[in-house]
Amino acid sequence: MHRVSPDRRRLLTASAAGAAGLLLPAWARADDYPSRPITFICPWPAGGTADASMRAICQVAARTLKQPVTVDNRAGAAGMIGAKAIAAAKPDGYTIGQIPISVTRFSQLGSLQADPRKDFTYLARTSGQTFGIAVQPDSKFKTLHDMVAHAKANPGKVTYAHAGVGGATHVGMEEFAMAAGIQLNAIAYKGGSAALNDTLGGQVDMLADSSSWAPHVEAGKLRLLATWGEERTPRFKDTPTLKELGYKVVVDAPNGIGAPAGLPPEVEKRLRDAFRLAVQSEEFKSVAAKIDAPVMYLDGPDYRKYVGQVYDRETQLIERLKLKELLAKG
Incomplete structure (x- = not known):
């Protein structure tokens, strides 16, 4: 049997890896990511509180990523127009955006043609809301x-x-x-x-x-x-919560940042790191405080688990409140 020398084996392995790399589409090779500006879809109107917080977080993340992160407002359908655009984008890291936790409800009610458990890459949970x-x-x-x-x-x-x-x-x-x-x-x-x-x-x-x-x-x-x-x-601080008044109800509707499913792992990590630093920055915390948005950071994988848990709770809630019937009545 012909034996391949160790040097020859290493050369063949390297050549095969190089050929495999050439077969990958350009957007899947993440070595130089990001090499151009990133579009950030905000599913709410310009000038609102959600828009203000996302512009602040994008400004900080842009410094870490060393590329502009440009906010693109795609408002409508309770945030679902923007969420759908994120899910449908190319998974190259150049289109990302804010994903409201309500995707777990509206996907089940038919207002979002995407499955939040499968169709997004989650990068961070950022902040909640004060209701x-x-x-x-x-x-x-x-x-x-x-x-x-x-x-x-x-x-x-x-x-x-x-x-x-x-x-x-x-x-x-x-x-x-x-x-x-x-x-x-x-x-x-x-x-x-x-x-x-x-x-x-x-x-x-x-x-x-x-x-x-x-x-x-x-x-x-x-x-x-x-x-x-x-x-x-x-x-x-003088106003009580529902919980302390004896009602076991907590609603804070946290928002997250995500991208389409299928993001290359290196790109995902780069974005997760950038937005972790952005959420923890004093600039973002200051804007969040002004709009009564408690900071509720979770890293992407943890946020994915949270989304799954909320999805299951929403399934039960939709049934209990007969939300499908209410929507059908308009």
Whole structure:
């Protein structure tokens, strides 16, 4: 039998590896990544709180990556237009973006034609949101317990405004109602600003929203009955959480950063490292604090596990709240 010398074997192995490398598409060879600007899809409108936080985090990440990270706003469908664009992009690391945790719900409700368990590469969980229940200052509901007592005596009479069927504010409020044993009258709006305006105008009894109410609470135009986080929010430390009032409901709807599935491992690691540093930066923390967004960092693989857990919880919640039937009614 002909024996191949060790030197000859090494040469053949190196040649085979080089040939294999030549067969890879250019975008899969990550040695020089990134060599051009990166597009970051933000699934919310320009000028909003989510947009502000993502612009801050991209600015910091760009310094680590040594390439511009340009924000591209693809708003609509409760963030699902942007999420779909991320899932459909080429997995080369040059199109990434913000992925709301609500992909776990809307994919099951048919609003997102992608499977969040398989169709994304997760890079980081960044921050959550501060949700709360607010009323007008002259409302007869001085506390949340006042409202619950009135709702028990008057099923379906107490109204609340929310930003759309199936969204975090709607689902969170209905979870709370189930925990409290009450029936509320949910009024759906096309976004939080319209819901806020009608609450300020007295068309509804309560507002369920993320911190759009914050400046109005500080100005005395609204009163905050409860927030929905694990702990009290520093800015409104006198307001109790649903949890401490006796309702086992926590809603913080954290956002993450991701890319299409199939990202080369070297590219994934580079991006995970860059966004880890960005989330931990004082620049991002400062912007997050201003918009009442608690920093909730998780590395990509841990965030993937979290997404899987939330997906399973959402499956049960969709069934309990009959969300598919509600959406079908419009």
